[in-house]
Amino acid sequence: MIRTRPRLDLTRATAGTLALAVLAVLLGMGALFFWQSVPVWKSEGIGGFLTGKQWFYRHERYGLWTMLFGTGAVALIAMLVAVPLGLGAAIFTSEFLSPKTRLVVKALVELLAGVPSVVYGLLGVLLLRNWIYEGLDLRTGDTLLTGGILLGIMVLPTVMTLCDDALQAVPARFRRAARGLGLTRQETILHAVLPQARSAILASILLGFGRATGETIAVFLVIGRQDNRSPDFSALVSPGQTLTSKLGGSELNIAYGDSLHWGAMMGVASVLLLISILVTVGGRRLLRRP
């Protein structure tokens, strides 16, 4: 018998369907958030929603500004903790340790990168919060600063292991050439290895920043979750709110059913989604750069 039509490739059909399902979930998620948030964009306007300083849902006033400030401040503080320590530690493991020791340290660090965020949150609640409260003599230990430091410790293993990968990716010939020119080990690292790894290191930092902006649980537990703090310097040592701590709160349950309030919550989610997409795409661009 001569088969005229190509036989249906079951494997291909199954694999293709599964792959499409994954893509559909991703696109569906994005579409869902933006569609659901339409009421708030209509009511407040795009600029009004993003720069509005007030969030009073009982008075139907929805503004993101203080949450954007909170998220930005917390993530920046986290980077101030994680980047110097993480990059420094990565330079040490990548350039000064023997390959075997490096692997052991790296394995431990990667293990630690998996510590659940709720455990960090618990340590933040029971230890860090008190240290900040007593050490800085504040009215409360639930502050943006507490959240930032906790997040910094949390993303430290990620930043460290990614920076280490970035340094390892620099070909050995650069090191050999620099050493051959009579540069010391330190000069080799500073003038040959680091410049070569620059965009990959920046990508690592950006990905760490992305993790810090998206982290919910640990921040939620120590941030104080107070709306409408005016974004100034003193707000850093006061309770505040981030995009994620807003979404993680019970306000989500209250909002469901009220189309404007729900729209506002979905607006928060949309902005968070957009930030994380920008960070991921930016990180990949940087990594691709030669």
Add this chain to the structure above:
Amino acid sequence: MITPRKRATSQWLFWITGACALMAVLMLAGILFSVAIRGLGTIDWAFLTEPMKRGGLEGGIVHHLGGTLILVTTALLIALPLAAGFGITQELYCRRESLKEAMGTAIYLLNGLPSILFGIVGYLVLVKWAGWGKSWLAGGIVLAVMMLPTITVAFVERLRQVPRAQIQAARGLGLSRSQLCWSILLPQASSGLITGSLLGVARAAGETAPILFTAAIFSGATWPDGLRESPVLSLPYHVFVLAQDALDPEAQDRLWGTAAVLLGLVMFLSALALPLRLRIRRHETS
């Protein structure tokens, strides 16, 4: 020539970065240590096998442990075929380089999304629209989407290491693409699926945000019996709730105990994945 002066000044980078590494390692070790010393004392056989009493003041965590296992098992069963299908499509069937690239980017995007967003989608679509209420299956589905990129990335990494020569030989023998998939690619790259699963499960087991609105409650649930309105207790959610009012010293012991069990579970799973990961790395570098 390295002059003595040059040698002296060339030390500072070593010491500074060494101090950074030491500080980082000490800080992280301190985290494990502080959970361990507070929590390990509470853990005994009864703690692991008894149900919770008086809102966490007495009794054990058997339902929390069970609930977490139910959630991650469900998630793994859903995520595994999706990840395998995605990886095979991307590496075997997708012929256009740009499309391959786009699929890779999609997985990275999914990986970078904050976990709370998955929780909210699950809440809206499954809990509210589908009318399931809080349910173990809703939580399992949400966690599946979350662990999907982890499994896919590990699988694709492994697929790319299957020797070209073997694939060409198989093609030369006249194997079709689907035969290639079942007899060469899947057996060779299955270790990627295993590593990815271990890491994905480890990550999902510790996640709180995705199950906050979809699956977990604090008390009143035992084992799920059905689909709708059948929430579970879970380890991370238990820690999360108790951490919010952790002032009761009586509850603190059990709180740390629960945290230690959770941490131990996650560390154990990640540690299992470690040798496989390192083997992949060595393969890459050689």
